[in-house]
Amino acid sequence: MSLDKKSALRVAQVLNEALPYIQRFTNKTIVVKFGGNAMVDWELQNSFARNIILMKLVGINPVVVHGGGPQIGQLLHKLNIESRFVDGMRVTDSETMNVVEMVLGGTVNKQIVNLINHNGGRAMGVTGKDGLLLEARKLTRKNENAGLHASEIIDIGQVGEVKKVNIDVINMLINGDFIPVIAPIGVDRNGISYNINADLVAGKIAECLKAEKLMLLTNVAGLKDKQGKVLTGLASPQVQSLIDDGTIYGGMLPKIACALDAIKAGVNSAHIIDGRIPNAVLLEIFTDSGVGTLITNSHTQTECR
Numbered sequence: 163m164s165l166d167k168k169s170a171l172r173v174a175q176v177l178n179e180a181l182p183y184i185q186r187f188t189n190k191t192i193v194v195k196f197g198g199n200a201m202v203d204w205e206l207q208n209s210f211a212r213n214i215i216l217m218k219l220v221g222i223n224p225v226v227v228h229g230g231g232p233q234i235g236q237l238l239h240k241l242n243i244e245s246r247f248v249d250g251m252r253v254t255d256s257e258t259m260n261v262v263e264m265v266l267g268g269t270v271n272k273q274i275v276n277l278i279n280h281n282g283g284r285a286m287g288v289t290g291k292d293g294l295l296l297e298a299r300k301l302t303r304k305n306e307n308a309g310l311h312a313s314e315i316i317d318i319g320q321v322g323e324v325k326k327v328n329i330d331v332i333n334m335l336i337n338g339d340f341i342p343v344i345a346p347i348g349v350d351r352n353g354i355s356y357n358i359n360a361d362l363v364a365g366k367i368a369e370c371l372k373a374e375k376l377m378l379l380t381n382v383a384g385l386k387d388k389q390g391k392v393l394t395g396l397a398s399p400q401v402q403s404l405i406d407d408g409t410i411y412g413g414m415l416p417k418i419a420c421a422l423d424a425i426k427a428g429v430n431s432a433h434i435i436d437g438r439i440p441n442a443v444l445l446e447i448f449t450d451s452g453v454g455t456l457i458t459n460s461h462t463q464t465e466c467r
């Protein structure tokens with residue numbers, strides 16, 4: 163398809179304006195988390211795949227971590243298995259864990275890998291089990307309403323948190339010129355599988371790779387305040403009060419937590435952006451038109467080897 167003169171000039175201008183960003187980010191690692199809610203349709207997934215390829219072509223090392231919560235929910239529904247969440251985490255019994263592995267490690271992972279490869283990139287899909295990439299431990303949740311006789315801990319099943327990231331696996335893929343596409347499934351030393359929230363995995367991987375940026379693509383324009391207005395910037399002292407008054411809830415809780423942890427651990431910036439906007443990744447990286455919330459500041463560090 164050939165462009166008319168005006169459109170062609172505009173394309174040339176856009177490329178020219180992207181130069182300082184390309185220079186800034188070349189040879190840097192950017193972790194991009196593609197949320198299940200942002201995988202609205204094939205076109206959006208395809209545009210995501212092309213954005214990732216373009217990053218790689220200009221010398222950036224993109225590392226993709228994907229979710230797939232709604233896709234897991236759909237299959238569970240078909241199988242008449244109930245979905246239940248505690249603080250944004252899916253309660254995961256062994257039957258649910260099987261479905262999680264099928265959907266994340268199978269369908270969703272291979273869909274993204276295939277789209278990147280089909281568009282001319284070189285993607286390699288792995289779960290956290292491959293090469294022991296994500297060593298996990300069981301995540302426990304405190305029961306805030308525990309009375310005298312209630313348990314202090316809520317058991318949410320095979321839900322994990324990242325204990326260790328084996329970055330050798332990722333570096334091996336990057337050095338082989340592949341784009342790693344990672345499904346958030348972990349395993350412990352006893353071989354037990356864990357369902358890990360994809361935001362948490364993306365955050366820990368960004369920390370361990372000392373990434374330049376962590377980008378979380380979701381289905382909202384950014385973090386919203388009590389009035390529903392998108393907060394373009396957010397620092398950690400504000401966060402607790404937004405959680406306490408219920409402004410941040412559900413799936414936004416792990417996003418904020420992992421973004422704050424990543425920043426504390428040295429990742430330069432964390433962004434919650436609207437993945438439903440075509441080319442959201444390119445807009446965020448190569449232009450001044452950020453499309454969401456930029457997060458700065460906060461706590462803990464993960465073991466990396």
Ligand SMILES: Nc1ncnc2c1ncn2[C@@H]1O[C@H](COP(=O)(O)OP(=O)(O)O)[C@@H](O)[C@H]1O
Nearest residue numbers: 197198199380381382385386409410411413414
């Ligand atoms: N303060 C907030 N601002 C924006 N979204 C919020 C907020 N608190 C909770 N949410 C919810 O978080 C959701 C995004 O998280 P989630 O559903 O887990 O998406 P993803 O699949 O992309 O990880 C939004 O759709 C919204 O319903």
Ligand SMILES: CC(=O)N[C@@H](CCC(=O)OP(=O)(O)O)C(=O)O
Nearest residue numbers: 197198229230231251252359360
């Ligand atoms: C423990 C837990 O909740 N795991 C998530 C894993 C997928 C995920 O995080 O997907 P999104 O990014 O699309 O929300 C789940 O089972 O839904």
